[in-house]
Amino acid sequence: MTDSHKPEDELAGTEQPFVSHLIELRDRLVRASIAVAVVFGILAVFPGPSALYDLLAAPLVAHLPKGSTMIATNVISPFLVPLKITLMAAFFLALPVVLYQVWAFVAPGLYSHEKRLVMPLVVSSTVLFFVGVAFCYFFVFGQVFKFIQGFAPKSIMAAPDIEAYLSFVMSMFIAFGAAFEVPVVVVVAARMGLVTVAKLREWRGYFIVLAFVIAAVITPPDVVSQLALAIPMCILYELGVFAAGYFIRYSKTPDDEAGEAQTKA
Template sequence: MSESEQQYSQPLVEHLIELRRRLMWLILGVLICFLGLMPFSQQLYSFVANPLMATLPANTSMIATDVVAPFFVPVKVTLMVAFLLSLPHTLYQVWAFVAPALYQNEKRLITPLVLSSVILFFTGMAFAYFLVFPIIFKFLAGVTPVGVNMATDIDKYLSFVLGMFVAFGTTFEVPVVVVLLNRMGIVSPAQLKVARPYVIVGAFVIAAVITPPDIISQIMLAVPLILLYEAGLLLCRFMKPADRDDED
């Protein structure tokens, strides 16, 4: 191996070692939160299941069709909560790994973007839990045919809830995406304004695919998506694209 090849491979090895170290700290943070929350796994699952349980008919409850589901479903909920609680630590590890490769102006930008991303994701989850879920489950309970017992499997319920959490949490990231694209100079506020009709149509298409087939829940996803897009557009009008002359 030539001297130039050795000089090239050495930084790569160092980056891989640093990546492994950051991944270990990341996993350790999630594991510590998970172990600390395990004694409360049943309470955490009850909290997640409450929107559906509140709308079920009297003397009706959820069921477990799998033998190990009563144990593993609360564990999955606990793991999800542990990941969310350790998210600041996780983002710090990601930041610590990529920060040396960023320009100074990019470092100043990434901190508010990361903080706003976390806040908006949690806001989207809270919006789904407190506003969307009660309406969806009330609608589903209302259209259940006479003589049919609405006994939902706990594992399938958890999969549905997690999917909705991810959908609404991701939807609420729209302002961050819009601002980032504008800050990088990929799109301008004028282009974003021209794309508004397509965004409105796309919002309702996404809502129709993600949410159950009722118009109320579709509107409750599409309208926030459109409003958040407008919020991102408004922020872009007060910002300018990145200027490479300011980079170190």
């Protein structure tokens, strides 16, 4: 005997052949690539790869000794490194379009309660990543380079290599961008039932220790950058714990809502 009150599957009848999924995936990737290519072309014309690298190197150059400049130890570095910076900037600026293509591809296969969860997480994770990168560039770099140059012996003329600097910048951007995703990780873990909000509050002390360990491992061996990464991670953890309760209520499944209704009844 069937249950007449059982809700119908809202995705029933929406299945598509595997080939159709591959074609749609190809189209989405092409559109995302076109968006990145268009932004790359614009940045290549204005302000140009060289100007972009100068902008990226500004926090370091501002703290170099007078008369000191950056150097290129590879023959093609003055050409390749600015192009890499331009491509990186193009991807960052085109990221909203790229994420929209990802969202448009997976959205038809999601239930309405899943869409209510995924879209805010996609937007918030993007914003948090950019905030982490901006925090690293505008605050951390200046403090770290000032701290390092303050310890440099007077007999040493600092002349950093542009490729080494690019590698350093990329690692720092990724580290701070990923660290600022802590609230998203906390919310997802709580929503998936891997951990409760009460447990997250209990584990606060353990996370503080973990944050300082992570900061010590992935940042340069100076106190400034380690504190600049660990302290925001602790604050963002608290933000994630607060947001987890809201998202759990906001993205309830039909089964959860039906169960609560029966409990109240």
